[in-house]
Amino acid sequence: MTILQLEDDGNREHAYKVKNSLIFNAFVMCQIFNEFNARKPEEINCFKGVTKNYLFMGIIGFTFILQIIIIEFLGKFTSTVRLDWQLWLVSLGIGIISWPLAIVGKLIPVPKTPVASYFIKPFQQCTRSRDA
Template identity: 40%
Template sequence: MEKVHVFKGILDNYVFVDVLSTSVILQIIRVQFLGDFANTTPLTFSQWFFTVFIGFLSMPIAAAIKKIPVGSK
């Protein structure tokens, strides 16, 4: 069975890193500082940690799902 390294080489693509960094920065600004304008409530540190943790889980879960064999017709 082929080994799957979900996070291998993830930082090698600079465009991906730039888009991801910009997205993270804008999300933090939107949630923490634009409350009335964006209709959001600032999050605590533990809430931020939990949301980032859930986000990081999506890639290993997707890799595990791809390992499930699917029959063809």
């Protein structure tokens, strides 16, 4: 709890709920930001044409607003507590990390021959020679 500076809170149960609410919120933010990456998995620029896709923007906006409602107003129902603006920024920061990670992942070259086939071939030759 030191990273979140909740030791000054005094109430260990409340600190535990804040931590769990932050984890949940960060997870949803990762999902929201990853939806942009999933739009165009082959392209580096996943934002091209995003504002022209009203359905996509509506889904993103609805998900974000619903998350705000869940965290801020539905605490008893969802077992969450309200987060202050700093923890909201932490959640957004964690979520936004998915964008540069996706770019790095897209820059890794993918071989035409799956890597696993190099490991399987020696074993297939051994079984063929035993069958003969």
